[in-house]
Amino acid sequence: MSGGLLTLGLKEDANTRLCTETERQALLDVKANLIDFHHLLDDWGSQEEMDCCKWVGVSCNNHTGHVTELDLGHVVEVNHFITFGYSFRGKISPSLQVLNQLQHLNLNYVDFQYNPLPEFWAFMSNLQRLHISGANLSGPIPYQLANLSTLLHLDLSHNYLMGSIPFFFGDFTSLTYLDLSGNQLRGVIPNSFGNFSSLAHLDLSQNLINGSLPNFARCSSLINMSVAHNYLNGRMPNFTRCTLLKNIDLSNNFLSGNVPKSVGELSNLEFLDVGHNFLNESMPNFIGCPSLWFLDMSSNELSGNVPKSLGQVSKLRLLDFSSNFLKGVISEVHFLNLTHLDYLDLSFNSLELNLSFHGKFPSQLSTINLQSCKLGPRFPMWIKTQKFFIHLDISNASISDDIPTWFWGLSSRLKFINLSSNDLKGMLPDMGYLMQFFDGYPGMDLSNNRLEGRVPFLPALAALNLSGNKFSGTLSFLCKIDGCLTFLDLSNNSFSGSLPDCWLNFQGNLVVLRLSNNNLSGPIPSSLGFLSNLESLYLRTNSFFGEVPKSLNNCTRLKFVDLSENKLSGVIPEWIGENLSKLYVLVLGSNNFKGMLPSQICWLSNLQVLDVSYNGLSGNIPRCFDNFTAMGRRSIGDNMTKHLYYSSVPNDVPSLQCLGLSLLDIDHDDKLDAHCGGQLQEAYYLDNTWVTWKGTERSFERSGLQLLKTIDLSRNNLSGNIPHEITSLFELVSLNLSMNKLHGEVSEDVGWLKSLESLDLSRNEFSGQIPWSLAQLNFLSYLDLSFNNLSGRIPTGSQLQRFNYTSYIGNLQLCGPPLTPQCGFPPILEKKYVEEDEDDFWESYYTSMGAGFSVGFLGLSGALIFNRSCRYFFFASLSHMKDWIYVTVVVHLGRLERKFRR
Structure with a gap:
C-alpha cells in the first residue's frame, strides 16, 4: 500500500514533508542493499519526490510522520513480477531497525540469497505484521523475535529456515496468524501452541517436524490449521472447543488411531484432509458437518463400512476414501443428497457399488475413480447419466460385458478414461466423428481385456494403451493419430505387417513406445529417429529384421x-x-x-x-x-525407471515444449482443480x-x-x-x-x-x-x-x-x-578359507588317518630296524611332511576335540 493512500486527508502545502530525515536515509539504505531489476523503486530519493511517505510501498503516520508500513511484497504482486521471477535481490539492511515505529513489514518474494534472518528485532517493538515469505532465507529463526510481543501476523513460509521449532512462540499471546510452512524446521511442536487463544491461522506444513500434536482445546479462535507433510505421529488431537474451525489439513504424516468424534461435530468445518496417514479404525460420522465440502481420507488403514449418513452432508464437492480397507455395499442412500458432488474416489477398497438410480445420479461428476471396486458383471448403467466427466477410471471392476455404444458419446470434456483389467469384449467403434468434439487430447487405457478386431480411427489422443487384448491387423491407423501422442502401448496383441514410417508426426512428444509381443515384421523404420523425447523403446518378440537404424542415435533421451x-x-x-x-x-x-x-x-x-x-x-x-x-x-x-508423460493435453498446446507449467500458492478451489486434474494431467510410466x-x-x-x-x-x-x-x-x-x-x-x-x-x-x-x-x-x-x-x-x-x-x-x-x-589327499589350506562346516569331513579323515597310520607304522618299523636305506628314506620323507602335518593338525585339532565332546 503506497503512502499516498494514508495521507490524502492531511492539510499541507507543497513544501511540507512528513517523513523524518533519519527514516528517509534508512529507507535509502534499504534500497541500496537491493538490486531493483524492474526499477520499481525509482521514485525513492528522486528530485521530484523527496517525501518518503509518498514513495511506493511506504506508508506513514498522518500526525507524526514516522514510517509505519514498508510493503515491498505488495509492490511485486501489484506489478505481477512474481510470476516471472524475483524483482529484488540483495540482503536485509540493518538500517531497518531505525524504523522503530514500523507496524507492518512485507518483504515477500525478495531474494535474500540464502542469508539468515537478522537479529535486530528487539528495536522494532511496535511491529504487528511481519511477512517474509518465499525470500530464500536460511539458518535458524532468531530468538530475538520473542521480543515482538505485539506481533499479530508472522509469515516466514517457503524459505530454507532450519532448526527446532522455537519455544519462545509461547510469548506471542496476541498472535492471530502464524505461517512457517515450506521450511526445514525440525523437532516437536511445543505444547504452548495449544494455548494460543487468539490464534486463527496456523500453518506448519512441509517441514521435518516429528512427535505428536499438542492439545488444541484452548484454541477457541482457530479457523485454519495445517501441519501436512511432516513426520508427526500419535493420535489426532481433540478439537472439541475449536468450534470456529473451517479448514484442517493433517495429510501426509504418520498419525494413527481414529478420527475423533469431535471432528464430526464441527458445524463450521469446510475442509478436512487426513489422507496419507495410518488411521486404522472405522469411518467416522460427519453428519454434524453441514458445511463440509472437501473430505479426503485416502491412503490410510480405515476399515468397516461407509456410513449411510454420508449422504446427508449435502455440500460435499470432493470425496476421497481411496486406498483403505473399507468394505460393504455402496448404494443410492450414500449419495442421496450429494447434489454438489464433483470428485468421487473410492478406488482400492473392497467395496461393491450397487447403484441403479432409476432417475439419474444426484450430481454431475467431473472425476470418477472406482478402480478395484466391484461394479460388474454388467456395464454400470448409471454412468449413462454422467455427461460432463473429465476423468473416469473403472479399471479392475469385475465388468464382463460389451462396451455399450452410448458410452463413447457421453462427455466432450473427457481428459482420461481407464477401463483396463476387466473382461470387456467386442470391437471398438469408429470414434473419429465423436473425438472431433473433445475439448483437447484425452488419454485412453483399455488394456488387459478381450477386445478384438482392427483398431478404428482415433485421431486426437495424448496417451493410448491397448496392450493385452486381441487386436489384429496393421498399424496403419497410427499415421492418422494427431501428433500430441505422448504414450503408446500396443504390446501383447496380434498386430502384423510392417511398422509404419510416419513417426515424424510424433517428434518432440512421444515418450514411451511399446510394441512388444506382436507379429510385426520388416525393418525398423528410420523415422523413429525423429522421436527426440523418446525415453522407452520396446520392440521385443516380433520379427523385425535388418540392422538397427542409425537414425536412433538422435534419440539421446533414451x-x-x-x-x-x-x-x-x-x-x-x-x-x-x-x-x-x-x-x-x-x-x-x-x-x-x-x-x-x-x-x-x-x-x-x-x-x-x-x-x-x-x-x-x-x-x-x-x-x-x-x-x-x-x-x-x-x-x-x-x-531412471520413471518416465513422465502427459495423459491429457489441452487443445491449444500442440507440443510438450509448451507444457512447462506449475501451480503456485493454490487455495482450496485450486486444490479441488488439482484433484480433478485441471487441464493438464501428468502421469508416470515405470x-x-x-x-x-x-x-x-x-x-x-x-x-x-x-x-x-x-x-x-x-x-x-x-x-x-x-x-x-x-x-x-x-x-x-x-x-x-x-x-x-x-x-x-x-x-x-x-x-x-x-x-x-x-x-x-x-x-x-x-x-x-x-x-x-x-x-x-x-x-x-x-x-x-x-x-x-x-x-x-x-x-x-x-x-x-x-x-x-x-x-x-x-x-x-x-x-x-x-x-x-x-x-x-587334501591341499594345504589358507586359514581364511577354513570353515566350521568342514568338521564332518576332517573328523572322518583324521579317524581313518589314525588307524591307517598305526597299521602302517608297525609294518614299516620292521623294515627300519633291518634295512639302513629304508631308515634314511623314512626320516628324509618325514622331514618334508612335518610342516604339513603340523599345520593341518594344529588348525583342526581343536575343532575335532569339540566335535567328539558333543
Whole structure:
C-alpha cells in the first residue's frame, strides 16, 4: 500500500514533508542493499519526490510522520513480477531497525540469497505484521523475535529456515496468524501452541517436524490449521472447543488411531484432509458437518463400512476414501443428497457399488475413480447419466460385458478414461466423428481385456494403451493419430505387417513406445529417429529384421531399449555407447548380431542391465566393464525407471515444449482443480523388463528393476578370459557368461562380487580349480559351472555344498561333495578359507588317518630296524611332511576335540 493512500486527508502545502530525515536515509539504505531489476523503486530519493511517505510501498503516520508500513511484497504482486521471477535481490539492511515505529513489514518474494534472518528485532517493538515469505532465507529463526510481543501476523513460509521449532512462540499471546510452512524446521511442536487463544491461522506444513500434536482445546479462535507433510505421529488431537474451525489439513504424516468424534461435530468445518496417514479404525460420522465440502481420507488403514449418513452432508464437492480397507455395499442412500458432488474416489477398497438410480445420479461428476471396486458383471448403467466427466477410471471392476455404444458419446470434456483389467469384449467403434468434439487430447487405457478386431480411427489422443487384448491387423491407423501422442502401448496383441514410417508426426512428444509381443515384421523404420523425447523403446518378440537404424542415435533421451527376440542382424552399433548416454537398460538378446561387442558400450556409465545373449558375437569381452559405474554402486530413487508423460493435453498446446507449467500458492478451489486434474494431467510410466534370472526368464518391474544389475553375454562365440575389470562391479546381482568359448582360470577375485545372487559360467572351456572365494558369496543362490575343464576339490563351506550336483557335472577332474563323496589327499589350506562346516569331513579323515597310520607304522618299523636305506628314506620323507602335518593338525585339532565332546 503506497503512502499516498494514508495521507490524502492531511492539510499541507507543497513544501511540507512528513517523513523524518533519519527514516528517509534508512529507507535509502534499504534500497541500496537491493538490486531493483524492474526499477520499481525509482521514485525513492528522486528530485521530484523527496517525501518518503509518498514513495511506493511506504506508508506513514498522518500526525507524526514516522514510517509505519514498508510493503515491498505488495509492490511485486501489484506489478505481477512474481510470476516471472524475483524483482529484488540483495540482503536485509540493518538500517531497518531505525524504523522503530514500523507496524507492518512485507518483504515477500525478495531474494535474500540464502542469508539468515537478522537479529535486530528487539528495536522494532511496535511491529504487528511481519511477512517474509518465499525470500530464500536460511539458518535458524532468531530468538530475538520473542521480543515482538505485539506481533499479530508472522509469515516466514517457503524459505530454507532450519532448526527446532522455537519455544519462545509461547510469548506471542496476541498472535492471530502464524505461517512457517515450506521450511526445514525440525523437532516437536511445543505444547504452548495449544494455548494460543487468539490464534486463527496456523500453518506448519512441509517441514521435518516429528512427535505428536499438542492439545488444541484452548484454541477457541482457530479457523485454519495445517501441519501436512511432516513426520508427526500419535493420535489426532481433540478439537472439541475449536468450534470456529473451517479448514484442517493433517495429510501426509504418520498419525494413527481414529478420527475423533469431535471432528464430526464441527458445524463450521469446510475442509478436512487426513489422507496419507495410518488411521486404522472405522469411518467416522460427519453428519454434524453441514458445511463440509472437501473430505479426503485416502491412503490410510480405515476399515468397516461407509456410513449411510454420508449422504446427508449435502455440500460435499470432493470425496476421497481411496486406498483403505473399507468394505460393504455402496448404494443410492450414500449419495442421496450429494447434489454438489464433483470428485468421487473410492478406488482400492473392497467395496461393491450397487447403484441403479432409476432417475439419474444426484450430481454431475467431473472425476470418477472406482478402480478395484466391484461394479460388474454388467456395464454400470448409471454412468449413462454422467455427461460432463473429465476423468473416469473403472479399471479392475469385475465388468464382463460389451462396451455399450452410448458410452463413447457421453462427455466432450473427457481428459482420461481407464477401463483396463476387466473382461470387456467386442470391437471398438469408429470414434473419429465423436473425438472431433473433445475439448483437447484425452488419454485412453483399455488394456488387459478381450477386445478384438482392427483398431478404428482415433485421431486426437495424448496417451493410448491397448496392450493385452486381441487386436489384429496393421498399424496403419497410427499415421492418422494427431501428433500430441505422448504414450503408446500396443504390446501383447496380434498386430502384423510392417511398422509404419510416419513417426515424424510424433517428434518432440512421444515418450514411451511399446510394441512388444506382436507379429510385426520388416525393418525398423528410420523415422523413429525423429522421436527426440523418446525415453522407452520396446520392440521385443516380433520379427523385425535388418540392422538397427542409425537414425536412433538422435534419440539421446533414451533410457530403456529392448529389441530382443527379433531377427535383427549386422553388428551392435558403436553409436549406442557414443550417443545414448542415459541408457540404463539395453536388451538386444535373441537376434542375429555378429562381430565383436564394441568397446564403446562401456561408455554407458548408467547401464544396469546389459543383455546381448543368444547372438553370434565373437572376440574377447571388452576389458572396460569397470566403466559401468552404476553396477558398482547402490541405486537411490527410481528416476531412471520413471518416465513422465502427459495423459491429457489441452487443445491449444500442440507440443510438450509448451507444457512447462506449475501451480503456485493454490487455495482450496485450486486444490479441488488439482484433484480433478485441471487441464493438464501428468502421469508416470515405470519400466519393466524380462531377463534370464537363475536359469529361467522372469519379469522385473518397479523397485525390482531399480535394484536389478545384471550382465548376460550367454550363447555367443565369445573367447578369451573373463576380464578382471568385471570384479569391480560390486553391486552386480547376476552374471551369465554360459555357452561361449571362454577359457583360462576363474579369478579368485570373483569373491569381490559380494552382491552376486546368480552366476552361470557353464559350457565354456574354463580350467583350473574353483576359486575358494566363491564359498564366501553369502547371497549366491544359483550357480552353474557345469561342462567346463575345472579340476580339483570343490571348495567346502556353507554355500557351495548346498547346490545340486548338476551345477558341477561335466568337469571330469572335479571332485568332492556334492559331485562325489570325497577327493584324494587334501591341499594345504589358507586359514581364511577354513570353515566350521568342514568338521564332518576332517573328523572322518583324521579317524581313518589314525588307524591307517598305526597299521602302517608297525609294518614299516620292521623294515627300519633291518634295512639302513629304508631308515634314511623314512626320516628324509618325514622331514618334508612335518610342516604339513603340523599345520593341518594344529588348525583342526581343536575343532575335532569339540566335535567328539558333543
